[in-house]
Amino acid sequence: MAVSSVRPYLLFGGRCDEALQFYQRALGARIGLVMRFSESPDPVPAGMLAPGFEKKVMHCELHIGEHLVMASDGPNDKARSSGVSLALTVGSEAEVDRLFSALIAGGQVEMPPGPTFWTRRFAMGTDRFGIGWMVMVAGEPPAR
DSSP states (O other), rough: OOOOOOEEEETTTTTTHHHHHHHHHHHHHHHHEEGGGGOOOSSOOTTEEEETOTTTTEEEEEEEEEEEEEOOOOTTTHHHHHHHHHHHHESSHHHHHHHHHHHHTSSHHHHHHHHSSOOSSSEEEETSSOOOEEEEESSSOOOO
């Protein structure tokens, strides 16, 4: 059996609605389907959800460019994505700076925008939701 696709599935520990709005503003992302735990066609298993999570996001779709990212609040405020970064490839150095600045507002810069041996401009950091981002310009690396 061949794998037909791989899609990131992010967990926000109760902040998914806030994250969706943030990515909509920062990236121009489009919010698709949003389903809350209270809207599940099947009952949520007893004891699975933390108190107050009934109205939280069970599943949603976020379209970034041509790509689909899925997300959820998870069952409690401890559910978080870690150990993974999302990489964005953009068309210009100015776009690297613009998107990185928007994504990292309230987060942490790990590598500020600058040239590398593999691309003319690259930046890396973690946003306010704990999601890692790498933003780079498409095309040939700089001449060495």
